[in-house]
Amino acid sequence: MRPIVPTIALLILAINTLWFVAYSAQLGVQGLLSDAPTDLSLVFTENATVANASLAAHMVAGAVLTIGAPLQALPIVRRRWPRMHRRGGYTLFVAAVVTGIGGLGYIALTGTIGGRWMDVWFAIYGVLIMLAAANTVYFAIEKDRQRHFRWAVRLIILAVGSWIYRMHYVIWYALTDGAASNDAFTGLFDQIQVFAFFLPYLLIAEIGLRLFHVEQRSRPVSKSSSQPPKS
Numbered sequence: 001m002r003p004i005v006p007t008i009a010l011l012i013l014a015i016n017t018l019w020f021v022a023y024s025a026q027l028g029v030q031g032l033l034s035d036a037p038t039d040l041s042l043v044f045t046e047n048a049t050v051a052n053a054s055l056a057a058h059m060v061a062g063a064v065l066t067i068g069a070p071l072q073a074l075p076i077v078r079r080r081w082p083r084m085h086r087r088g089g090y091t092l093f094v095a096a097v098v099t100g101i102g103g104l105g106y107i108a109l110t111g112t113i114g115g116r117w118m119d120v121w122f123a124i125y126g127v128l129i130m131l132a133a134a135n136t137v138y139f140a141i142e143k144d145r146q147r148h149f150r151w152a153v154r155l156i157i158l159a160v161g162s163w164i165y166r167m168h169y170v171i172w173y174a175l176t177d178g179a180a181s182n183d184a185f186t187g188l189f190d191q192i193q194v195f196a197f198f199l200p201y202l203l204i205a206e207i208g209l210r211l212f213h214v215e216q217r218s219r220p221v222s223k224s225s226s227q228p229p230k231s
């Protein structure tokens with residue numbers, strides 16, 4: 001694949017997430033600085049200082065992750081500025097861990113608005129995001145180019161997953177005026193959404209990676225470049 005195709009795709013993706021990145025970063029910073037975060041948004045809980053701080057920190061880190069992951073994968077960054085790519089990789093790993101731990105902390109301390117079903121799927125999402133970030137960095141250090149690439153693809157999908165979740169709602173409400181969805185997030189649409197914002201996309205990516213043996217074309221790391229595709 002010519003680098004221009006992934007470059008345009010990644011830039012379009014990054015630009016489209018900007019509104020959500022700005023919203024998340026702003027609410028997160030305000031939540032961290034405010035004495036009364038419940039005045040800012042319904043997502044914050046009365047008398048839950050630790051859970052609210054945890055959620056606010058996860059919003060700031062999540063914003064960095066959402067915009068950072070597609071930009072980090074730009075072919076020009078990987079090829080021309082490997083040092084920036086390396087530093088960006090460690091930064092995104094930290095962002096993924098803070099996002100995941102912050103979200104998991106909030107789930108453990110107060111639970112989500114959608115109840116147990118949403119708790120479980122959001123927790124799975126949080127664990128997967130940290131796993132993907134850890135593996136992406138690990139295989140980069142190991143100089144296993146193919147596995148690094150595959151985990152990076154998974155990480156990008158998970159990183160923009162929170163934005164996809166909101167986009168599904170925007171599109172669904174525009175088309176159906178919110179059929180099978182309610183304020184308590186217990187409608188059929190809500191219950192499907194808790195996994196539909198990342199699982200199908202991960203599945204499609206797995207099929208694509210396996211069928212077409214999509215590989216990173218760029219120069220870095222080659223210790224295992226002669227090995228067959230794994231993971």
Ligand code: HEM
Nearest residue numbers: 024043059062063100103104112113122125126129159162
């Ligand atoms: C990947 C980047 C992420 C971003 C940018 C992000 C951003 C946000 C934002 C802005 C909110 C506030 C809700 C709203 O106003 O719409 C929120 C809520 C929440 N997020 Fe995330 N998030 C991300 C990933 C995650 C992950 C990985 C988890 C799982 C551990 C998670 C768990 C939660 C939970 C539990 C809530 C509260 C839901 C509720 O009860 O209302 N988020 N997130």
